Amino acid sequence: MTAVSDTPAPAPDPRFAALLAADLDAADFRSEPLRRLWGEEADDALGRGLRAPILRAIDGDRSPLATLGRLFVLGIPQPIADVAEALARIGIDGLATLGLARTDAEASVVRPLALVRPQSFVDADGVGEWWIASDLDEVALGTALPADHVLGVGGASRTLAELVIPQPVGRALDLGTGCGIQALLVARHAGTVVATDISARALAFAELNAQLNGVRNIEFRHGSLFEPVAGEAFDLVVSNPPFVITPRVDGVPAYEYRDGGLVGDALVEEFVRAVPAHLTAGGVAQLLGNWESRAGAAGLDRLASWVPSDLDAWAIEREELSPLGYAELWIRDGGTTPRDAAFTPLLEAWLEDFAARGVTAVGFGYVLLRRSMSGAPPLRRFEHVAQPISQPGRALQGGLAAHDALAGGIPQTLLVSADVTEARHLLPGNDDPSVIELRQGGGFGRTVPVDPALAAFVGACDGDLTVAQIVAALADLFEVPLADLWTDLEPRIRQLVLDGFLLTSTEQE
Structure with missing residues (x-):
């Protein structure tokens, strides 16, 4: 694994971002036109890490949409002339100014330095779509991800987006914003949003994404956990924190987007204990997380012990994995498979780490905390829900309203x-x-x-x-x-x- 990326972080610039957005709009660079261009089957295959079907479907197509699809969706270098035609407003030099590509004059191509992909969404206000820039993925890089990799919109991001209660708020906080997708979504129903991250690289992508999509009510701050917002309170706090439980030993890769640098589930515990001080009256905090079951202590019970007694708390455990299953999941997520020589040493490191704390299982799920104003006894609900959930944000909102009623x-x-x-x-x-x-x-x-x-x-x-x-x-x-x-x-x-x-x-x- 590369220690850090050898590609500089993007350089947000509102003027050039607006020009790029105009070019993307002119090319109809959006989810449905791209899906029609290369077909549903090829589009679905991309979600499984396969880009060959798309390349076959648009082979020989030099239209702006096909050019931008190869350049930004797949991360493949494109002929200089084709990129210049597709990006007539910002130009190749402007693209380089944003840090999204560079010109390789010798090969007569423009080489992408980041991905830019359309991401559709549905919320209480209707259907929309963002353009989301992020680091090149493993397929585009041809190597394992660097430690400071900035992830695009993944499954966890979509899960949290569906969980957020759909109601207007004054001030919101997106803690650990990553590429900024949660901040963008929350900004649609918040007066102002503060987006924080310990990664300066992630903040650069997040700020660029806000500029690309014309969102102006987000403030970006650098720092760990609640340090950037010390003494401040919010009506809504959302977080997809780097909660993955990773052994803190030499030889085990740590990725900024998923590993918080603490032992076991201490990061989730620290968040749950600290967030009440940053909630206004009626304020809600929502996050994803992992929690360990240890000998004699179930994970949900440990989680419940972290929550102050005067707060409403509703935790939903979606699945529970054995230490072996959990270790294998995240080792594979880092790009290492059982065929690789590094797999067994990594697996042993994970299992030894779990054994040292007596971990018997690891739960994954959602946590909702609220500083209630209803006067009712605090809601204390810690449950396992394995079945599919429809519109969980509305379901959580309804549950809170029912508790108050x-x-x-x-x-x-x-x-x-x-x-x-x-x-x-x-x-x-x-x-x-x-x-x-x-x-x-x-x-x-x-x-x-x-x-x-x-x-x-x-x-x-x-x-x-x-x-x-x-x-x-x-x-x-x-x-x-x-x-x-x-x-x-x-x-x-x-x-x-x-x-x-x-x-x-x-x-x-």
Whole structure:
């Protein structure tokens, strides 16, 4: 692995960035036109690291779109004349000024120094697309990634983007901004955004990306964790921090974009303990992270112990890997496979590191913290959710709203969510179901077993009858004392409200 990149960081310049954006726009350099140009199958193959299908599809095509596709999407040198035609406004010299390419006069080509790829998104305000510059990837470099590599938009970035609660805020913080994608997205519904990173190279890319996309309400600051914003508070904090657990021993590569330099899950712990001081009243923090399960202490329990008792906390563990599975995942992510001589020494280093702390598993998931103003007892929810989640940002927003609405007790009326269905399982020859389930089509996609009384209650929540009227009618129907039925139903109704099966009037608006 190269210690650091031998390519200088980009040099943001608003004038040249605007000219490049105009050229990209003129060439229709966007996701769908590119996908049509080289075909869906070739486009999908690129996501698996295969660029040959694209090259075959556009072989001989010297149009501006094809030229820019090869230059910026694939990172392949292009003839000087073709690039000059495709970038008539900024010109090759302007491109070099931004640090995105250099001219190789001897070979008569322009050599890319970075990738620039269109990235589409969907949020509460509609559909849009950014141009995102990042370092050349392994395929373009032909070597392993350098330690200071600045990643483009990956799976983790997209995951965090989907998680962010879609509501307007005044001040937002993107901690560990990387290429700046979260800051760009948050800037659409924030008055101002502060984007920080310990990597000056990453900040250069992030600032350039803001300029390319005409976003002007982001301020960029250099530094580790919360040092650049000491004494400041925000309405929203988002972070895809370098949370990967990496052995701190010689010979194990550390990548700035994924490794925070601390032992085990200490970086996530430090973030969770420090962020409350930077939240305004009602402020929310959302991050991705890993947490270790150690002998006698489950990962989610350890995470819960880091959260101050006066904060709302909702953590969702999406998967849990064994030490072996986790080590193999991140060794491969660094470009080393079992065929390479370095693989076994790296694997042993990871396993020894985990063994030294008694690690039995590593969880990955999402954490939401909030400084609530509702007056309700703090939300404390730490759960494992493996099934697919639909629009998780809205689901989290709904869960917080439900928690607040329940502060004064179960509301007078409830409405069953439109995505809820009921499934009944009967043994052959029986009229009475042996199992009744409520299933959630959206949100967290939960399935909840219920008894006939709770199923009947949910079925009657059409917004017309009050909760009291429904329970009284069920007490008569099932011939049980009203007080006993309410004692049985009340906690389960509360949970269905929290889980989004039943909506309060606030959530219906």
